[in-house]
Amino acid sequence: MDALADVYQLRDLTGMPWANETAAAQSLASASGMVRAYCEWPIAPTYTETVTLDSDGGQILHLPCLHVTAVTAVTVLGVTLATSDYRWSRAGMLFRAVGWPDGLATVEVTFTGGYDASPAEVVAVVCSLAGRGAAPAGVASMTVGPETVTYARSRDGVGLATSEQAVLDRYRIGQA
Secondary structure, eight states: OOSSSOHHHHHHHHOOOOSOHHHHHHHHHHHHHHHHHHHTSOOSSOEEEEEEEEEOSSSEEEOSOSSEEEEEEEEETTEEOOGGGOEEOTTSEEEOTTOOOSEEEEEEEEEEESOSSOOHHHHHHHHHHHHHHTSOTTOSEEEETTEEEEOOOBTTBSSOOHHHHHHHGGGSTTTO
8 A cells, every 4th residue: 555554543543433444545545645745755665766856056956855765876967976976964955065067957866765654643644634534525523322423624625734734844845
C-alpha cells in the first residue's frame, strides 16, 4: 500500500469500525495523497529519485526533500561531478563553493530521501483525514445504542484543518 498509514493504524486512531478494508485502504491512499501534495514530497517510505533542477547561479540548491539520506550523483550541464565538488545536508540543501551555473534544468541530482516509516504525527493527520472522508455526506454525528460518533469536517468538507496544517508545516517544503 502506498499510504502513509495502514488500515490497522486507521482503526486504532479513529475508533471507526471499517467494515470494508478496501474502502479503508482507498481512504488512506486519498488522505496520503493530500498530505503528500500539501508537503510537496513523499515523506515515507524511503525512496530514490533523480531530479532536474533550475539554478539562479548561487551556491545552494534545494532538493525536493526534507530528509535526505544520500546523494549518489550530481551532474552539471551533462558533466558528472566528483563527490568532493559539493556537499549536501539532511535538510535537502546542496552546496557548491564555486556556485551552480545559472539557468533552467542545469543540474541533475540522484538522491535517496524520506523516512523509513511515517512519523507518528503524520500518521495521525492521515488517519484523521481518512476518517473524515468516510463520514456519510451531510451527517455530523450518528448514535447507535449507547455509542455516538461525531465526524469532524473542515469548512470546505474533507480537507486539512488548520491544526493539521500546523503539524504538517514541519514536513512541508519551504516551511521547515
